[in-house]
Amino acid sequence: MTAYLHARDLACERDGRLLFEQLEVRLQVGEMLQVCGPNGSGKTSLLRVLAGLMTPTAGQVLLDGQPVQGQRAALHRHLLWLGHAAGIKDMLSAEENLAWLSALHTAATPGAIDQALRTVGLRGFEDVPSHTLSAGQQRRVALARLYLPGPPLWVLDEPFTALDKQGVAQLEEHLAKHCQRGGMVLLTTHHRLMRTPAGYRELELGAGTP
Amino acid sequence: MSAWLQLLRCEARLLCRRPAELANPLVFFAIVIALFPLAVGPQLNLLQALSPGLIWVAALLAVLLSLDGLFRSDFEDGSLEQWVLSPHPLALLVLMKVFVHWAFSGLALVLLSPLLAVMLGLPAECVPVLLASLLLGTPVLSLLGAIGAALTVGLKRGGLLLALLILPLYIPVLILGSGALQAALQGLPTGGYLLWLASLAALTITLAPFAIAAGLKISVSE
Numbered sequence: 001m002t003a004y005l006h007a008r009d010l011a012c013e014r015d016g017r018l019l020f021e022q023l024e025v026r027l028q029v030g031e032m033l034q035v036c037g038p039n040g041s042g043k044t045s046l047l048r049v050l051a052g053l054m055t056p057t058a059g060q061v062l063l064d065g066q067p068v069q070g071q072r073a074a075l076h077r078h079l080l081w082l083g084h085a086a087g088i089k090d091m092l093s094a095e096e097n098l099a100w101l102s103a104l105h106t107a108a109t110p111g112a113i114d115q116a117l118r119t120v121g122l123r124g125f126e127d128v129p130s131h132t133l134s135a136g137q138q139r140r141v142a143l144a145r146l147y148l149p150g151p152p153l154w155v156l157d158e159p160f161t162a163l164d165k166q167g168v169a170q171l172e173e174h175l176a177k178h179c180q181r182g183g184m185v186l187l188t189t190h191h192r193l194m195r196t197p198a199g200y201r202e203l204e205l206g207a208g209t210p
Numbered sequence: 211m212s213a214w215l216q217l218l219r220c221e222a223r224l225l226c227r228r229p230a231e232l233a234n235p236l237v238f239f240a241i242v243i244a245l246f247p248l249a250v251g252p253q254l255n256l257l258q259a260l261s262p263g264l265i266w267v268a269a270l271l272a273v274l275l276s277l278d279g280l281f282r283s284d285f286e287d288g289s290l291e292q293w294v295l296s297p298h299p300l301a302l303l304v305l306m307k308v309f310v311h312w313a314f315s316g317l318a319l320v321l322l323s324p325l326l327a328v329m330l331g332l333p334a335e336c337v338p339v340l341l342a343s344l345l346l347g348t349p350v351l352s353l354l355g356a357i358g359a360a361l362t363v364g365l366k367r368g369g370l371l372l373a374l375l376i377l378p379l380y381i382p383v384l385i386l387g388s389g390a391l392q393a394a395l396q397g398l399p400t401g402g403y404l405l406w407l408a409s410l411a412a413l414t415i416t417l418a419p420f421a422i423a424a425g426l427k428i429s430v431s432e
Contacts, residue, residue, distance in 0.1 A: 053291060054431045076297045085288025091227040096220065103216035104296045104303075 004028055005050060005153065005184070010059035012045050019045055020205055021058070027153075031199035032175065032185040041206025043188040044084065044157055050186065051081045051155045080105070082156045086142030090131035094122055094141045097130060101145055108148045116147035121167070135162040146174060154178065156187040169194070213298070214306065221310040232314050235276035239319055242268040243326040254331045261330035262391030266384055269319055269344060270351060274380075276315045277355035278372055280308075281363040285429065290363075294430050301419035304426065308356045308419075316348035332395075339394035339404070346407040347387040353418035354379045360425030364432050383410060 004027065011021035019042030027033055035043045048054040050061060052068060052075050061068045068075050088097050094117055102108035108116075117126055120140040130138055139162045146154065154175075160168050172195040175185050179197035193200075225232060246264055247257055284290045293303055323344055324337050332340065358376040362368030390403035 048431075051295065053294065073297060076295050079295060081291060081295050083288045083291050085286065085291075087287060087289040087292040089224060089287060089289065090283075091224055092220070096223065099216060100220040101292060103213040103220070104292055104298065107213055 004064050005186075006062040006065070007050060007056075008059055008062070010046070010049065010061070011057045012042055012049060012054075013057040014042075014045060023059070025050065025203065027184050027186060028199070029152075029182050029184060030179050030197070031201065032179045032187070032197050033201050033203055034193065035186070035188045035203045035205060036190070037205030043205055046205065047155055047157050047186065047188060048083075051079060052076075053081070078151045078153050080145065080151050080154045082142055082145070082154070082159060084157050084161075086139065088130050088138055088141050091129060093127050093129055094133070094144070095126040097141055098144055098148070102148055106148070106150045112148055113144075116144040117141075119147045120144045120170075136164060136167065139163055140167065143171060146171075146178070152183045154183065154185045154187075156185065158188055160189050160191060172196075217303070218306060218310060221307055222314070225310065225314045231276075231279065232318070235272040235315055236318055236322060238275055239268050239272040240322065240326060242271075244329060247329060257330045258332065258395065261327065261332050262388040262395065264330065265323060265327065265340065265344075265391070266347075266388040269323070269348065269387075270380055270384055272319060273316060273348060273351040274355055274373060274376065276311075277352065277359050278369045280311060280356055280359040281426065281429075285363045290426060290430050294427055300423040300426065304356065304360075304422045305415070305419040308352055308422070311356075312349055312352040316352050320344045320348060332391075336391065336394040339390055339400050342404055343387045343390040343400075343407060346404065346411050347383050350383050350407070350410050350414045351380060353414040353422070354383075357418060357421045357425055360422045360429060362429075363426070364429040383407070386410070 005025070006027070007023065007025040010023040010025065012019045023046070025033070035046060037043055045054065049056045052061070052072060063071060063075050063078070087101065089100070092100065095113060098108070098113045098116065099110070102113065114126070117123065120143055122137065122140055122144070125133060125137065130141060133141070143159065159171060163171065168191070172193055175187070176195050176197040179185055179199055243264065246260070250256060250260070281290060284293070294300060296303065320341060323340055327337060327340055355372070355376050358372040361375065362372045365371065386403050386406050390400045390407070393400045393403060
């Protein structure tokens with residue numbers, strides 16, 4: 001089944017301020033959509049609306065041509081959400097965090113978790129409580145989820161925050177490969193991507209408003 | 211099934227790594243009850259007469275105290291969003307979380323209560339009723355409180371609002387719980403009170419998780 005996301009006439013209002021309206025978003029298999037725009041232009045709100053965390057002020061979100069309201073369970077099975085706060089527990093180690101997140105979403109074996117942590121460069125930090133890790137390392141724990149078996153549609157809010165150069169390059173490469181394998185990526189970031197897959201597009205938010 | 215075991219283990223682990231937060235309500239419960247004989251004076255009749263209400267009020271406030279932070283850290287570190295977007299039913303997830311929380315706070319409180327009952331001079335034959343009423347009543351307090359905690363988790367200072375929202379809902383449990391103990395003290399049958407408490411427990415275990423889940427969804431979507 002191909003999870004295919006389509007939003008029509010989307011509008012979002014926060015605290016009496018209109019962030020965007022009449023917005024059309026399409027995401028097909030193999031595509032990557034980068035949402036750009038100045039701070040406060042509604043990038044995170046758009047992602048939250050598309051992930052089903054927020055209801056839009058107007059418009060609707062379709063998954064595979066059907067309104068998403070009736071098929072929340074299908075959306076949740078096909079979606080990996082990585083928010084600004086990435087859901088990493090301070091008191092748990094990197095390994096426990098991943099075990100917990102994979103139990104919550106898609107089951108993964110301890111071997112796969114170990115492998116994912118090595119891939120993101122956290123070898124030797126598996127057993128350390130997360131609050132002792134640096135911000136970049138904590139981000140890497142969250143990103144290790146992308147190296148586990150999981151859903152095809154990735155919605156990532158500022159995934160490059162606090163990563164070093166090598167980490168950024170590795171993540172860009174991984175996102176592009178995911179799209180080539182038939183996945184979908186929807187992300188916000190301010191930095192220009194060096195490595196983009198064939199189905200790469202940009203969506204500029206807040207260009208028209210002062 | 212193994213996923214649920216994993217989640218249970220993780221919740222228990224998280225609670226065990228913050229022992230101070232677990233100990234706080236228990237210490238509160240113990241201190242309130244330990245101070246009363248000192249303040250009221252060592253008249254056994256008076257203490258005995260006061261003890262049902264006293265134990266229940268202290269237990270109720272201790273549970274309320276422990277619930278303020280139930281979802282706070284999950285909200286702040288973004289794991290609540292992961293909960294809401296999980297393919298598992300949210301109502302079951304919160305039921306599991308509240309159950310683990312109760313096992314570490316409410317159940318501990320139940321186990322501590324006979325010791326404190328002795329301080330108030332409660333006769334030994336009343337202890338089984340005390341245990342049964344608290345065992346049936348504290349899960350209700352935890353689940354009802356979790357509804358309030360879910361609704362107020364997005365607020366910076368939700369503590370007082372939580373108390374205002376939830377205390378009215380606690381009144382029936384308070385009346386039935388202390389009523390059972392009063393009846394036991396006077397040698398009257400307690401079955402009716404305990405059955406009422408049990409039915410309240412069954413009602414909240416089945417319905418409260420849906421209210422908690424709805425509250426969390428509202429808090430996350432803000």
